[in-house]
Amino acid sequence: MADLDVLAPDSGRLAERLARLSEYHDSTLPGWSREVFSESYRASREWTRSLFAEAGLNPTVDAAGNIIGRLPGRAGGGPALVTGSHTDTVQNGGRYDGIVGVLAGVEVAQRLRETGTRLDHDLVVVDFLGEEANEFGISCMGSRAVAGTLTADHLDRVDGTGLRLGTAMERFGSDPDAALGQAWGPSDVHGYVELHIEQGPLLERSGHGIGVVTAIAGIDRLLAHFAGRTGHAGTTPMGDRHDALVSAAAAVLTVERIACGAPVHGVATSGHIQSTPGSMGVITDQARLWAEIRSVDGSWLHGARRQIVEEIAAETRARGVELDVEWLSDQDPVPTAEAVRDVISGAAEGLGLSWRAVPSGAGHDAAHLARLGPMGMIFVPSVDGRSHCPEEMTAPEDIATGTHVLAATLVQLDKSPARAL
């Protein structure tokens, strides 16, 4: 695999681009915030587009707002090799999540051009719009549009200010109605591979430089509404209360307890409690809790979802508090393609690198792309397992290594007949 050595990335260039992109963040917010539809995100995407152009990828922006670059292959069209990720962040997020995958895709394409290495298939690099969870309760907006799973219902979702997602997309310059009709088909995709930081501690703990992802966790997100009764905090006997905040707090512990008891991979997290009236001296009558459950094991996820609602319902009933649970999203676990996993682990071994199989607790654009063709993911270690926070970090050499494995994987997939994937 001597030809793979020449495809080693320019790690200085990669690091410099990472630093450049991180300059686009909302300076009024903590961390490296570049949330979807924000001004900093809008500005960053101009830069990203110019980077795609600089790398020779002739970028276009589709109706959903995805930035799409293409390096033509020898075959002149047909199913493409696709790679990419996203460049939006959560609020108070980091500089690596998603970004590494986009910049690595550009780097691989640029190295192919610079070395005169031509693939048979077109290589398509995508910066997918808005992958992170947001106030509309709908993540992976761009990759859903490509996979054909963005729906008119999604566009009617509203954020905390009552703004429709469709309207937000229009204001951002996208064409949401056209985005509903622009799905790719299986004949467009030979294979999809995404490089991403692990965002967890497994690779660092076991000392492996490369993670071969087995499956992407399914995610169920809920919004629980608790309706109790307000009253004076000094004069209402404890036994007469219907305190919505206490019920929401009990639900937070239920959510945690059910995930802690999972015999398989599973996590559950409460994001936020909003309550009114929220004054000292007054019992809370209305509370809302946002929470989520994740697992790569679909049957556990399904059971945990039912169990959480049952236990919260029993608890609120006992307190005379009314409960309404709304499921904001549910996404089944998505296994990666076995053949793509084999190509990735083979590529890592070919470069003399240690690898291990890992689950992905996080959702990814790759989960949606899996509808279009064989899908795989490459993880690189996260320092201290941290992500979605300003301290998020992956060593430059690990990013370079991951990018090299991505290149080697794409080269090998290029040679693999579709029937073998």
Place this chain on the structure above:
Amino acid sequence: MADLDVLAPDSGRLAERLARLSEYHDSTLPGWSREVFSESYRASREWTRSLFAEAGLNPTVDAAGNIIGRLPGRAGGGPALVTGSHTDTVQNGGRYDGIVGVLAGVEVAQRLRETGTRLDHDLVVVDFLGEEANEFGISCMGSRAVAGTLTADHLDRVDGTGLRLGTAMERFGSDPDAALGQAWGPSDVHGYVELHIEQGPLLERSGHGIGVVTAIAGIDRLLAHFAGRTGHAGTTPMGDRHDALVSAAAAVLTVERIACGAPVHGVATSGHIQSTPGSMGVITDQARLWAEIRSVDGSWLHGARRQIVEEIAAETRARGVELDVEWLSDQDPVPTAEAVRDVISGAAEGLGLSWRAVPSGAGHDAAHLARLGPMGMIFVPSVDGRSHCPEEMTAPEDIATGTHVLAATLVQLDKSPARAL
């Protein structure tokens, strides 16, 4: 007690004034919100002052912002009989809490004048500034100033926007520095009696029209800060988490559990959880919980306060979350004067009314006035025990009855020598 019949209040006038005052509320907020320092409160106090003048009470406004009316007695000065309450509300509050006591005081004074009934002592009626809990964490601002327990430290407290209490008072037209030096002395007060709605269910449940208050609950208010560690909600194993929201939720249940287990009168309430980053997909690193404990039993209150902190500390330690507990205020229980209780119950019996002894779970201006002389409180029933909510209600006939008992009590106290109180 034939002379007491003529002092029966004009219940139509009382009801009309209650309705008039309720028109002053912040229409951008739910309920009957008239919070201290708000525009609606400012406007309402102009009206209250004119009402005092109409009743012949020659109102003045002291440095703290209290509206003070005086009906001179035959003795020409000396210790006065004092009554009153407050007209501010909590956010989303009701139309009776505090207001009934101020309007009843005015009504008693007006009936005394109208019937040519002269007391020996001056009768002083006060609308105390800002009794309700507020964002500065300091309730009963006006009665504290009168009792000499408003301090320079209080004036330095800030609200959520960083505004100093002293500055807020200045903007409202008060003179906070002078308010620190305007305390009354024991020689100013012959006795203090306050009529108030019960705000709880005891009188309604037992079918008594009049409550004779045994003691006013002590209140300890706390702000607990939880500092955990943020991270990705999908990739951080449950066992690796330091989730500040889970610790805050557990604290809410601890606060409730300790009050539910009280063998004496005791309640505890969590008001609000504030947490960051508060996004879906991210573990909470910072949470703050406001909570309070109340009891008329000082020793239980003291123990509960210690127990709550110990249990929350143990829980947060177990999760690797850091805890800092700040006590915003602590107020010991205040017993009413036995002699004043006897006068109130005697007055009720003289009017042929049923009464019972009740604790006051709520704090009141009366707790501060008790420093200056013998203090008592008269409660009237709250429909369904509700208060601090828009549904707060006391029947017009119950308000009239309470006002009549207030008049009879003041007349009897007027005849009681100071040594008997």
